[in-house]
């Protein structure tokens with residue numbers, strides 16, 4: 138983090154003790170490439186600097202370019218008729234994307250360049266020209282944000298001051314990801330129960346619909362004939378006795394009893410004994 142902090146200031150030639158309040162153009166990708174920082178790690182480091190009020194990054198970068206036609210279709214045709222490539226580009230745009238006259242529509246310069254058998258820079262240049270001539274509103278995607286420094290550069294102490302916070306932040310993140318891994322790996326306990334337990338709610342009921350619950354249901358074998366065979370001897374059995382007579386796990390027997398009750402094949406008397414219904 139100290140290194141990132143230093144390199145950030147160096148990039149904009151900010152001296153120790155100096156604070157410049159105007160924003161700087163910042164490209165995350167370029168910065169990570171230049172210094173060989175893994176993008177994830179850099180992202181986390183910047184996040185910590187932001188959380189601790191050292192810097193601020195505006196999120197005005199756009200992932201996709203957009204196009205909106207400003208001119209009428211007649212004007213567009215008239216405009217493009219003297220330039221074959223522009224014409225081709227305009228036609229390709231109109232054929233490939235719907236709603237270009239109504240709203241800003243995400244487009245892909247790489248794909249367009251391929252379609253008109255041109256290069257990406259040339260395509261971008263044509264789009265930019267269309268924008269300048271007010272035929273379209275072209276907003277190019279960019280990975281740059283605005284970087285603000287909020288406190289004067291102090292290489293020696295700025296990071297030390299926030300290091301405790303950062304350590305805590307990292308520990309929390311680690312804890313969270315460990316909890317997530319446990320959650321994914323635990324296929325014995327209902328997801329609902331796990332999540333509520335995470336939020337300190339104990340004794341939550343199983344939901345019956347999550348992957349864990351469903352796989353449990355699937356695993357429960359159908360042993361209803363075992364039970365009906367046993368009960369066909371015209372005797373009354375408590376669930377405990379049925380379990381002891383049938384060599385399946387008690388859970389399985391109990392689930393099957395529930396099903397048979399629901400299907401009205403068996404019934405239960407006031408002594409909690411099961412019997413076959415005729």
Ligand SMILES: [Zn+2]
Pocket residue numbers: 327328329330343344345346347348349350351
């Ligand atoms: Zn569940």
